[in-house]
Amino acid sequence: MTSYPGALPDESVLAALTAEQRGRLMALARDVVLPAGTRIFEExxxxxxxxxxxxxxxxxxIHMPGRGRAVVETIGAGSLLGWSWLCPPRQWHLAAETREPVRAWEFDAAAVQNLxxxxxxxxxxxxxxxxxxxxxxxxxxRTRLLDLYGPPGPPGSGAAP
Known part of the structure; x- marks a missing residue:
């Protein structure tokens, strides 16, 4: 297996690729550092x-009218950030913001699509x-939206109203 500086654990998205495929994809990677509080992209x-x-x-x-932004998930090391580049109309379905400094490999979608x-x-x-x-x-x-909009739990269940 080819090793990259700061290689990720086996559960990363890269684990789905063979060593040769990882090498070809990683040749397109650009190392980036994003400070805490950076809005990476918007819906x-x-x-x-x-x-x-x-x-x-x-x-x-996700922006919720009348409520502002609601966090639906927090992701970390090994996670893929951004899939909307693959599916027309190629617009972000969610927004993303760093919670702490983030180091990532960034990929240009057009170059990866060509590969x-x-x-x-x-x-x-x-x-x-x-x-x-x-x-x-x-x-x-879905789970987060059910938490926000779903019916309240039975009395005494501890569920939020």
Missing amino acids: GEKADRFWIIRSGTVALD CAEDTGLGLSLVTAVAETIGDRLRAT
């Missing part, structure tokens, strides 16, 4: 890149890993 903006978080945490939030077109095996592996991330994010968003 509805053009999604033209993605990140693999190496350290730190990022809160994913996937050249190497369909890599493309299938990457799309499968992204699809798993989409499923996880949808479940987290």
Whole structure:
């Protein structure tokens, strides 16, 4: 297995790729550091890149009319940040903000899409890993919205009204 400075644990999105595929993808990576409190992207903006978080945490939030932003999930090391680049209309479905300093690998979506077109095996592996991330994010968003909008629990249950 090829090692990269600050390599991630086996559960990272990179684990879905073979060593050769990881090497080809990582050749497109750019190391970035984002200070705490950085708004990385906003809902509805053009999604033209993605990140693999190496350290730190990022809160994913959604704008709720009349309520402001609601955090639906917080992600950390090994997590894929951003999947909207893969699916038309290629606009962010959520927004993201660093909770603490974050170090990540940043990828240009167009370059990765070209790589996937050249190497369909890599493309299938990457799309499968992204699809798993989409499923996880949808479940987290659903759970959070049920917490905010769902019916109150029975009296004495400790559930928020």
